[in-house]
Amino acid sequence: MEGIHLNDVHVQFDHPSGITIAVDGVTQQVPPRSFVSIVGPSGCGKSTLLAVIAGLQPATSGSVDINGRRVTGPDRDIGVVFQEDSTLPWRNVRENVEFAMQMAGVSKGERAAKAAAAIELVGLKGFENSYPATLSGGMRQRVALARTLALQPGVVLMDEPFAALDQQTRIFLGAEVRRIWEQTHQTVLFVTHDISEAILLSQQIWVMSYRPGHVIDVIDIDLPDERDASIVSSPRFNELHNRVWTSLQKESMRGFQDVETA
Amino acid sequence: MAVGIEPSQQAPPKRLPPPRGARWRAAQRVPQGVRSAAASAVLLAVLFVLVQIGVASGALRQTGLPLPTEVVGSTLGLLGTGGFWSDFGRTCLEIGASIVAGCALGLGAGIVFWKLPLLGRVFEPYLVSFYAVPLVLFYPMMIVLVGINAGSIIILSSIMAAIPLALNTRTGLQGIRPVHLKLARTLQCNARQTLFGIAIPAAAPMIVAGLRLAVVYALIGSIAMEFTTAQNGLGYRIRYLYETFDNKTMFAYIFVVLILSVLLTVLMAMAERVLLRGRR
Numbered sequence: 001m002e003g004i005h006l007n008d009v010h011v012q013f014d015h016p017s018g019i020t021i022a023v024d025g026v027t028q029q030v031p032p033r034s035f036v037s038i039v040g041p042s043g044c045g046k047s048t049l050l051a052v053i054a055g056l057q058p059a060t061s062g063s064v065d066i067n068g069r070r071v072t073g074p075d076r077d078i079g080v081v082f083q084e085d086s087t088l089p090w091r092n093v094r095e096n097v098e099f100a101m102q103m104a105g106v107s108k109g110e111r112a113a114k115a116a117a118a119i120e121l122v123g124l125k126g127f128e129n130s131y132p133a134t135l136s137g138g139m140r141q142r143v144a145l146a147r148t149l150a151l152q153p154g155v156v157l158m159d160e161p162f163a164a165l166d167q168q169t170r171i172f173l174g175a176e177v178r179r180i181w182e183q184t185h186q187t188v189l190f191v192t193h194d195i196s197e198a199i200l201l202s203q204q205i206w207v208m209s210y211r212p213g214h215v216i217d218v219i220d221i222d223l224p225d226e227r228d229a230s231i232v233s234s235p236r237f238n239e240l241h242n243r244v245w246t247s248l249q250k251e252s253m254r255g256f257q258d259v260e261t262a
Numbered sequence: 263m264a265v266g267i268e269p270s271q272q273a274p275p276k277r278l279p280p281p282r283g284a285r286w287r288a289a290q291r292v293p294q295g296v297r298s299a300a301a302s303a304v305l306l307a308v309l310f311v312l313v314q315i316g317v318a319s320g321a322l323r324q325t326g327l328p329l330p331t332e333v334v335g336s337t338l339g340l341l342g343t344g345g346f347w348s349d350f351g352r353t354c355l356e357i358g359a360s361i362v363a364g365c366a367l368g369l370g371a372g373i374v375f376w377k378l379p380l381l382g383r384v385f386e387p388y389l390v391s392f393y394a395v396p397l398v399l400f401y402p403m404m405i406v407l408v409g410i411n412a413g414s415i416i417i418l419s420s421i422m423a424a425i426p427l428a429l430n431t432r433t434g435l436q437g438i439r440p441v442h443l444k445l446a447r448t449l450q451c452n453a454r455q456t457l458f459g460i461a462i463p464a465a466a467p468m469i470v471a472g473l474r475l476a477v478v479y480a481l482i483g484s485i486a487m488e489f490t491t492a493q494n495g496l497g498y499r500i501r502y503l504y505e506t507f508d509n510k511t512m513f514a515y516i517f518v519v520l521i522l523s524v525l526l527t528v529l530m531a532m533a534e535r536v537l538l539r540g541r542r
């Protein structure tokens with residue numbers, strides 16, 4: 001049972017004005033050492049699904065197994081990169097990257113070596129002593145990425161990590177993530193609302209519907225492993241883009257109708 | 263197997279400070295502190311000269327101010343007397359003890375109010391209104407309970423120092439960004455790690471602002487209570503010299519209290535720089 005297994009995961013939120021179904025029966029697998037992206041309109045339950053896999057949020061029903069173990073709570077072998085800036089402003093880059101290892105009780109010498117390697121991996125060499133306040137948004141996300149990678153988790157979950165960044169930085173960092181993944185081959189589940197980003201990075205895409213949240217389409221990305229930005233103009237990329245777009249559009253139209261008739 | 267959309271080592275944007283930017287910033291800050299210290303020194307010197315001229319020319323005779331040069335002279339004279347050091351030591355002990363006890367109490371209360379929001383909501387209005395009450399008024403009661411000694415002053419000054427710190431600590435802890443607490447959870451931090459690794463550093467700007475208030479309140483509380491009733495201490499001595507019409511020595515003691523408060527302020531500014539290193 002390697003990889004991530006989602007078994008009929010439901011999540012609903014009860015509030016005074018009623019019930020919100022955020023995730024409605026998702027059954028999927030992320031094969032070990034593969035890169036899978038989730039695309040879907042905002043509010044479709046992507047973050048909630050990721051929080052359940054990370055053990056931050058209990059499922060109302062259903063279950064998640066990671067590498068054969070049932071998820072019952074957070075686990076340091078599951079690394080999470082958040083959408084919001086999660087760097088610690090009172091620690092410089094090196095201390096930020098060491099934070100996760102420090103909490104895990106890694107020895108000082110090992111911490112320093114692993115932090116240096118992770119900082120190099122994300123391209124922040126030379127900024128070890130800088131504080132987050134002096135870094136751009138993209139560099140802070142690199143710090144968060146390095147902090148997660150330094151613990152060498154078997155599974156990495158990323159919730160729109162680059163959504164708050166400008167288009168160019170996003171493309172740069174997407175390429176970095178893909179490059180890093182090709183070195184580490186961790187199991188990655190990557191949430192985004194950018195279709196091109198999802199196609200460029202992943203081996204498989206799950207398309208989520210507007211509401212209630214389930215996976216309406218699973219698309220294998222049969223592009224070559226070695227891809228660069230030029231692939232965007234290839235016919236196959238366009239076909240894949242159209243396929244994802246068509247699924248999403250059908251669903252968002254239905255979403256608008258729901259809102260209008262509600 | 264690089265993707266090749268861009269080189270893996272992205273060149274840093276130009277507008278960013280050079281590597282080791284934090285140290286560079288710190289280096290810039292020191293002259294700034296020196297500059298403001300120099301500005302206050304100049305201001306004091308100007309004031310000193312003005313008062314000197316005013317007193318010497320008789321324009322300030324009504325105020326009873328002695329010549330500033332005489333005050334400095336008698337202050338230096340005080341340093342040789344055992345009586346001065348006994349008063350000074352007693353006041354420093356009171357202030358120091360109430361800062362330590364007040365900070366521990368305030369920080370602890372702030373953390374408890376954050377951990378137990380219900381308790382925090384119940385107590386906050388009382389704390390806020392206590393904050394507005396001159397607690398020195400409870401000193402006679404404390405004298406009855408504890409006696410005329412450093413203990414009763416330390417107890418009340420500690421409480422005075424603790425209240426603003428407790429309120430600030432609670433506000434700071436409530437303002438922690440949720441993503442930082444989420445990070446703590448994903449890293450399986452235990453309660454101690456979350457508190458010392460995330461919560462307190464995250465709330466540090468508010469806590470440090472509370473600390474500044476705590477120090478000021480400890481100082482004001484100790485000296486004011488000595489001033490009303492005591493058998494020792496700088497505040498007591500000033501009151502005594504006032505009642506015996508020893509104007510010159512009284513101003514020398516007042517001068518010492520001023521120096522003490524400036525010293526505490528400078529120490530706090532230095533502590534603040536260390537505690538808030540790297541922010542903004």
Ligand SMILES: Nc1ncnc2c1ncn2[C@@H]1O[C@H](COP(=O)(O)OP(=O)(O)O)[C@@H](O)[C@H]1O
Binds near residue numbers: 015041046047048049
């Ligand atoms: N803690 C919560 N309490 C109530 N409703 C929530 C909570 N978290 C998310 N929701 C709701 O669940 C739905 C899915 O949210 P989310 O998973 O954040 O979507 P996405 O990440 O795809 O934008 C939304 O309608 C949102 O309002």
Ligand SMILES: [Mg+2]
Binds near residue numbers: 047
């Ligand atoms: Mg989201």
